[in-house]
Amino acid sequence: xxxxxxxxxxxxxxxxxxxxxxxxxxxxxxxxxxxxxxxxxxxxxxxxxxxxxxxxxxxxxxxxxxxxxxxxxxxxxxxxxxxxxxxxxxxxxxxxxxxxxxxxxxxxxxxxxxxxxxxxxxxxxxxxxxxxxxxxxxxxxxxxxxxxxxxxxxxxxxxxxxxxxxxxxxxxxxx
Numbered sequence: 001x002x003x004x005x006x007x008x009x010x011x012x013x014x015x016x017x018x019x020x021x022x023x024x025x026x027x028x029x030x031x032x033x034x035x036x037x038x039x040x041x042x043x044x045x046x047x048x049x050x051x052x053x054x055x056x057x058x059x060x061x062x063x064x065x066x067x068x069x070x071x072x073x074x075x076x077x078x079x080x081x082x083x084x085x086x087x088x089x090x091x092x093x094x095x096x097x098x099x100x101x102x103x104x105x106x107x108x109x110x111x112x113x114x115x116x117x118x119x120x121x122x123x124x125x126x127x128x129x130x131x132x133x134x135x136x137x138x139x140x141x142x143x144x145x146x147x148x149x150x151x152x153x154x155x156x157x158x159x160x161x162x163x164x165x166x167x168x169x170x171x172x173x174x175x
Contacts, residue, residue, distance in 0.1 A: 003143035005136070005150050007167060009160040012117045012153040013038040020075035020114040022102055027058055027080055035117055043069040043076065051078070060090075061097030063105050075111055077102050084125040092134055095119075095126065099138035107146055115151040118159045132162045136170060 012021055012035055023039050026032070029051060031040055040048050046069045055064050060082035068076055079098035082091040099116070106114050116139075119131040135152065143150045154160035 001145045002140075003145070003147040003150050005139055005143065005152070005167060007152045007154060007160060007163045009154050009157070011035070011038075011155050012115055013042060015115050015151065015153055016072040018073060018113045018115045018151060020077060020106060020109075020111045021071065021073050022077045022079055022114060022116045024081045024098070024117065024119065025058075025078050026083065027060060029055055029058065039071065039076070043071040047071075047076070060094035061101060063098065063101040065105055065109060075106070075109055075114075077105060077114070081119070081126075084127070087130070091126070092130065095131070095134050096138045099135055100142045103139065103142040103147065103150070107144070110146050112146060113149040113151065114147065115153050118152050118154040118163060128159070128162055132166045136163070136166055140170065 008015065021039065023036055025036065031037055031048070047066060050066055054066070055078065058064070058080040060080050062080045064078045066076040066078060068074055079102050081098055082094040084091055116135070119126055119135060139150050152163050154163055
């Protein structure tokens with residue numbers, strides 16, 4: 001059975017009615033950006049130490065599971081995303097693998113609902129339209145039981161509209 005896909009206009013960190021959060025990180029594991037910093041702050045310094053001690057030689061597309069420590073969710077997933085280099089390398093395939101691998105690992109952990117932050121131009125320079133398309137195609141293909149709901153959390157109107165419009169278009173073409 002396929003999971004529902006829901007797009008919400010809210011920060012991931014403010015959405016605690018979910019079993020798991022996904023955090024996108026660069027290959028060098030630097031904690032950059034408001035969201036990543038907020039997740040580390042929410043979970044506590046133990047999470048930062050766990051990342052340094054556990055995530056060995058990450059490559060784009062890799063996904064790691066971490067205990068929630070002090071975060072208000074049961075699971076934390078960290079997906080290593082590629083940096084956009086014009087689309088001539090394997091960035092799109094690597095980004096798709098981030099979503100697919102994350103959802104596969106979530107199913108292995110019996111996660112019922114999971115929230116992804118919306119990716120767009122502000123995160124590692126991915127063009128928003130491509131990031132939206134890649135995310136939704138991967139989620140539609142991989143989101144199945146035990147997952148019940150996959151949330152995409154959009155922090156602004158532009159991102160929200162992009163995800164809603166693309167999801168609506170995809171649903172119309174499937175019928």
